[in-house]
Every structure is written in C-alpha cells, then in structure tokens.
Amino acid sequence: TRNLIVLVFAVVVLFGALVFMFINAQRERELAQRQAGFLANITHELKTPLAVMQAAGENISDGRVKDGERLKSYGEHIYNESVRLRKMIEKLLDVAKVDSGQSVVEQAPHQLHALVTDFVQSNKNYIQSKGFEINLNSDPNLPLVMIDPDHLETILNNLTENAIKYSSDKKQIDISLKEKNDFVEISVADQGDGIAKKSQRLIFEKFYRVENSLTAKTKGHGLGLAIVKNMVELNGGTIQVKSTEGKGSTFIVSFPALIKGQDDFDTSFSTG
Numbered sequence: 001t002r003n004l005i006v007l008v009f010a011v012v013v014l015f016g017a018l019v020f021m022f023i024n025a026q027r028e029r030e031l032a033q034r035q036a037g038f039l040a041n042i043t044h045e046l047k048t049p050l051a052v053m054q055a056a057g058e059n060i061s062d063g064r065v066k067d068g069e070r071l072k073s074y075g076e077h078i079y080n081e082s083v084r085l086r087k088m089i090e091k092l093l094d095v096a097k098v099d100s101g102q103s104v105v106e107q108a109p110h111q112l113h114a115l116v117t118d119f120v121q122s123n124k125n126y127i128q129s130k131g132f133e134i135n136l137n138s139d140p141n142l143p144l145v146m147i148d149p150d151h152l153e154t155i156l157n158n159l160t161e162n163a164i165k166y167s168s169d170k171k172q173i174d175i176s177l178k179e180k181n182d183f184v185e186i187s188v189a190d191q192g193d194g195i196a197k198k199s200q201r202l203i204f205e206k207f208y209r210v211e212n213s214l215t216a217k218t219k220g221h222g223l224g225l226a227i228v229k230n231m232v233e234l235n236g237g238t239i240q241v242k243s244t245e246g247k248g249s250t251f252i253v254s255f256p257a258l259i260k261g262q263d264d265f266d267t268s269f270s271t272g
C-alpha cells in the first residue's frame with residue numbers, strides 16, 4: 001500500500017503540474033494576442049493625430065489658410081491632437097518604465113488629504129466639463145503615508161478617467177479618504193456600468209479590456225489599470241475593486257500609515 005500511496009501522490013503531483021503548465025501557456029497565448037492587437041491599434045492612433053497636425057501645419061505654412069476664423073480652427077486642431085498624442089505617449093512611457101523596472105520612486109512622507117484635495121481642485125473643471133459631479137470626503141487629520149506624489153497623480157488620473165469613460169448614465173464620482181487598520185484608504189467610486197464578476201480579476205492585467213459594447217465604444221488599450229496597480233505596489237500599497245454590473249465600481253487603494261505623532265518628518269527624505 002505504501003507504493004500505491006507514493007504512486008497516487010506522484011500522479012496527483014504530475015497532473016497538477018500539467019494543469020499549471022497548461023493554464024500558464026494559455027495565459028501567455030492570450031497575452032500575446034492582446035499584445036498584437038495593441039500594436040495594431042496604437043500604430044493607427046499615433047499616426048492619425050500626426051497626420052492631422054502635419055496637414056494643418058502644412059496648410060498654414062504654405063499660406064493657404066490665412067483668414068482669422070480658419071486659422072484659429074487649424075490652430076485648435078493642432079493643439080487638440082498634440083494633447084491627445086502627448087497623453088498617449090506618456091501612457092506608453094509609463095508602461096515601458098514599468099516593464100523595464102526603471103520606474104523611479106521618489107517617496108516622501110505626505111498627507112494624502114492635501115495631495116488628493118489638490119488633485120480634485122485642479123481637475124474639477126475638466127471633470128465637470130465632461131458632465132460629471134465630483135465629491136471629496138476626507139479628513140485633514142489622517143496619518144502621513146510614504147508616497148511618490150507623481151505616482152499618486154497618475155493613479156488618480158487613470159481611475160477618474162476610467163470612471164468618466166465607463167459611466168454612461170449616472171455621472172458622479174465620489175472620492176473618499178479614511179484610516180483603516182493602520183492603512184490610509186483612498187476610494188474612487190462611480191455609479192457607472194460596473195464590471196462583471198468574472199472580469200474583475202483580469203482588469204489589472206496589461207492589454208485586458210472587458211468585452212462589452214461600452215468598452216468597444218470607448219478608446220483605450222487596457223493599460224491604465226496595469227499602470228495604476230504597478231504604481232500602487234511600488235509605493236507599498238494594494239488595490240482592489242468592488243463592483244456590481246449596472247450599479248457602479250469602487251476602486252480602493254490603500255497605503256500603510258506612518259505612525260501617528262511623526263508629523264515632523266524631514267519631508268526632503270527620499271528613496272529611489
């Protein structure tokens with residue numbers, strides 16, 4: 001019977017290893033497929049704004065467009081397309097940095113209340129221009145956390161941008177901050193279309209986009225949340241999503257709190 005037990009054990013281990021290898025191979029195949037689709041899309045999306053800017057610039061410099069109104073409209077085209085291009089290039093550079101392990105983390109002790117309040121203030125006009133209401137519920141006495149403020153800005157930017165992109169009906173974003181078990185939590189909640197349960201663990205993977213009609217209608221490459229997750233983790237934090245289809249999504253980012261009473265940190269302290 002001992003031999004039999006060893007044999008059964010070996011078969012179970014072998015079977016487990018085979019299943020593991022199969023799942024891994026399948027995931028790699030899916031990633032390669034998503035990557036190929038991404039390259040085709042991104043090539044198109046980089047070339048289109050460049051072509052628009054080139055044509056507009058050519059018309060102006062050739063002297064073909066002279067009158068005030070048309071000149072203004074060509075100028076607007078060039079400006080809008082260059083903003084689009086810059087945003088796309090920044091995202092690609094973020095991904096490249098993450099992939100090559102070259103993200104520099106400039107951490108220092110920060111009051112999240114102040115950083116998030118600044119973010120909301122400077123983005124309020126843009127968010128409202130998209131027809132959204134934004135509310136911030138915070139507390140100025142939260143403990144400090146070690147964080148790179150540029151990373152936090154990218155995290156908040158991508159999460160609010162997604163809330164805007166994936167809320168077709170009720171246009172509201174609620175950001176709240178609170179202390180929970182020695183962590184400071186930031187949650188970004190929308191009342192949009194939500195994410196199906198089976199997709200929730202996949203949305204943080206590079207190039208993954210949920211297959212539904214709303215996602216098909218919005219522009220994106222499935223990179224935003226992969227960048228967010230990476231930046232959260234580089235700063236020692238975690239991210240999770242709670243979502244119900246048709247009701248909305250809440251992304252909860254949490255960073256370890258520095259011990260209370262250490263408010264007099266040397267704020268020039270930096271690692272990275």
Ligand code: ADP
Pocket residue numbers: 158162163165166167190192193194195203208209210211215219220221222223224225226249
């Ligand atoms: P992108 O928005 O460029 O597709 P992301 O990595 O930011 O890429 O998001 C991955 C996918 O997760 C999106 O394509 C979308 O289907 C889903 N998603 C992300 N955020 C939300 C949200 N707030 N509400 C509903 N779906 C979301």
